[in-house]
Amino acid sequence: MAAEMLVNMLSKSEHRKHSKHSLLVLLRTVGSSLIVFVCMYLLYTANQQTLTYPVGLNPSVVTDLKRRKVLHYGHDNTSLIQRSALPRYQYFVSSLSDNPASKFYSVWNEEATIRKSPNNRTIIVAWNSTPKWPPKKPCPSMPGCVFTKDQRQVANADALLFRGIHGFPLVYNRTYFPTVRHGHQYWIYMPYECPHLTRDVDLASYGGVFNWTFTYRNDSDILATWGHVTQIYQELAENPPDPNRDYSKGKTKLVLWYVSNCYKHLSRFPYAAELRKHIQVDIFGGCGNSSHCEKKDKQCVIEHTRQYKFYLAFENFKCVEYITEKFWDNSLRNDFVPIVLGAPKGDYERFAPPNSFIHVDDFESPEELANYLKYLDQNDEEYNQYFAWKTRPPNTLPASWDGRYCEVCKKLLQASPTERKVYTDLDRWWRGGKYELCEPMIYDGSYKHPRNAVHFH
């Protein structure tokens, strides 16, 4: 139809100059080519539109992606998005090597480059900073290491830090990144959280973008855990506890849980609900009783919590090595025994002080755990064994630890001036070849809707 009309239109304006017959033949050919071209273009743009979003999400999630609310909505059943093919980083490097060690990244050498940072400082630009990130003084012990939110400093920067959540492009988008990329600069990917919380980002489109990873996993280029044994023992050395202290003394209550993310899909909720059937668990925060303390009244909180023997340090997600401040700050820096659910036990054993926690995987059921806690409640000596580590630091500790941001500074100072590295398959590195690095889960809607939340009262 369109072609016929086009041919007629053209032939009307042109037929004065040429013989009508040969013109029609010519234009019919041009016309049908045009149709094919238009169809292909439409198909192409339709495809482009689909591929703008991670492939494999259901349409309701795609709608929500536009509103950037995917963390609270969605029904993706794989728990993590599918690996898409398009679009790609402009210098996309595919990881074709058969060497398993280089499955996720390439390493090579180039001529040494002289850093440009003035006054011998290390400059790190937090590219997608927010009012709260990075923190005000990320690494006070190394004043020559400067973190800045000023994107204009990028020409002088030794490294650029990209926080991989909240506003990070869901698919690689070159206009979001600096226009000029200096060969000596490290672009550092900092997902900040675990793969579940970055699941709306199509990392397959980021192959060849980032030089280093900065995460809680031990195979990251820079370790970004929420805490570190060396730091914990340093604090204890400054303020040594009495080795004969009885930690059960003055404790009249059993299990405490502070919890405010009430997403129903988190596996800790069914566990806690079952546990409560067998032992008293007092729950405070958004998902339980509101605390009787004002938010800023630290003394009140201390007095309230010190009555408890056990603390549920249940992570939101079960991912390899994912151990957050729930363990490091809320538990080890207080005088209760943390009961942990999250990463496998072996991960806690590698990261944490010996015998400093109770792992739920050691028990057949929540009921068995409850029985064990009741047993400890009756046996002070056994209970105190969980605090023995505080006065028995190991002979060898890993090097000093001043927090994750200092690790960035240290790594930059140690970096070889010739070695280059880039992640060719960030997606598989971060999520695992078969998404095996986190327990899959089904997200079932906004927790803000009462139907989708868990509240204990």
Ligand SMILES: *[C@@H]1O[C@H](CO)[C@@H](O)[C@H](O)[C@H]1NC(C)=O
């Ligand atoms: C999730 O996927 C599995 C296997 O594909 C299917 O059996 C199940 O019904 C799905 N569940 C939901 C809630 O979509």
Ligand SMILES: *[C@@H]1O[C@H](CO)[C@@H](O)[C@H](O)[C@H]1NC(C)=O
């Ligand atoms: C710059 O810092 C490095 C390492 O801290 C030091 O070895 C070097 O002497 C310094 N150079 C200047 C010009 O201050």
Ligand SMILES: *[C@@H]1O[C@H](CO)[C@@H](O)[C@H](O)[C@H]1NC(C)=O
């Ligand atoms: C790409 O990033 C730029 C700059 O942040 C933004 O303005 C633009 O809308 C993004 N494009 C897409 C397709 O997301």
Ligand SMILES: *[C@@H]1O[C@H](CO)[C@@H](O)[C@H](O)[C@H]1NC(C)=O
């Ligand atoms: C790193 O983690 C993996 C599994 O999570 C573990 O097998 C390995 O021993 C760890 N390596 C170190 C040095 O902690």
Ligand SMILES: *[C@@H]1O[C@H](CO)[C@@H](O)[C@H](O)[C@H]1NC(C)=O
């Ligand atoms: C909330 O407080 C009441 C009264 O102290 C108590 O009976 C109840 O068990 C508490 N609920 C939770 C979830 O801790």
Ligand SMILES: *[C@@H]1O[C@H](CO)[C@@H](O)[C@H](O)[C@H]1NC(C)=O
């Ligand atoms: C980072 O990766 C980019 C892209 O492959 C590369 O050009 C650059 O030299 C790398 N930088 C370093 C310090 O490895």
